[in-house]
Amino acid sequence: MAQGVREQVSAEEWALRVNLAAAYRLVALYGWDDLVFTHISARVPGPEDHFLINPYGFMFEEITASSLVKIDLQGRKVMDSPHPVNPAGFTIHSAIHAARHDIQCVMHTHSLNGVAVSAQKDGVLPISQQSLFVLSSLAYHDYEGVALNEDEKPRLVRDLGDKVFYMLRNHGLLTLGNTIADAFLQMYIFEAACMIQVRAQAGGGELIPIAKPILEGIQKQVQMVTRGLGGALAWPGLLRKLDRVNPGYAD
Structure with a gap:
């Protein structure tokens, strides 16, 4: 009998796989996915520059811990997998992972709200509490x-x-996280800020910008309110939600 993926990897890597598969399914659940396109990548614990990424062609709602593919910085497989990868799609991720060893996860989306705001000259406007975090x-x-x-x-x-938080003009949104949970929470806030902005602009009335002194003090407030935008606070609840509506990500 062929050995399963779980038996071939460390406990730390398996836990990472479970959380990353959950993140893919949560992105689909919240409607930020773009069919099989875009990626979420996560650095595998250890001395090598190895990463986990989605099997190309899978819908985000289908991804499991076992189906994730382990690759190097060039997008080449470093562990046997029957699933293809998209090395070209790893271009942005590989550049960031190579430069930012402080982060574990890079999450990239083409959400409609995110792309809409990325096409606006002034980008994210300080018109909501969510926008201040961004x-x-x-x-x-x-x-x-x-x-x-x-x-x-x-x-x-x-x-x-x-x-x-990284806005790719005319393209979409990207977040970086010390953990997968952090990257997801930051994307949730980023997407919410863009959605609020698009809806506020569609209302046609004059927008009220948040005062500059409040904006300047937001970094300290972020630490107080969200523990530095730490996703650990919300992640267990998100996994419970996923267990109810789309279980199987830990397979």
Whole structure:
């Protein structure tokens, strides 16, 4: 009998796989997925630069811990898997993972609200409480076409700097997290800020910007309210929700 994936990896990697598969399914549950496109990647514990990513062609709601594919920084498989990967889709992720060893997870979406705001010249506006959390650590990167060009990587890294919210102009949203839970919570807030902005603009009335002193003090408030935007607070509840509506991610 062939050995299962769980028996081939460490306990730490298996736990990472379970959380990453859950994140994929939660992205689908909240409607941020784009069929089989976009990716969430996570660094595998250990000295090697190895990462987990979705099997290309799977819907996000189908992904399991065992189906995730382990790859290197070039997008090549480093563990046997019957599933294909999309090395070109890993271009953005590999650039960020190579430069930001402080983060474990990179989450990228093409949500309609996110793309809509990314196409606006002024980007995220300070018009909601959610937007303030985003603006406390937000970077922008101008569109250079479909992200397949290796030459774009240095500019992706330069524009990101040390931020954890990243708006790719005319393209979508990206978050970085010390954990998968952190990256997910940050994407939830990012998406909410964009949705609120699009709806507020659609109302046609004059928008009320939040006062600059409040914006300047938001970083300290973030630490107080969300423990530094730590996803650990919300993650157990999200997993319970997923267990009710779409179980099986831990297979």
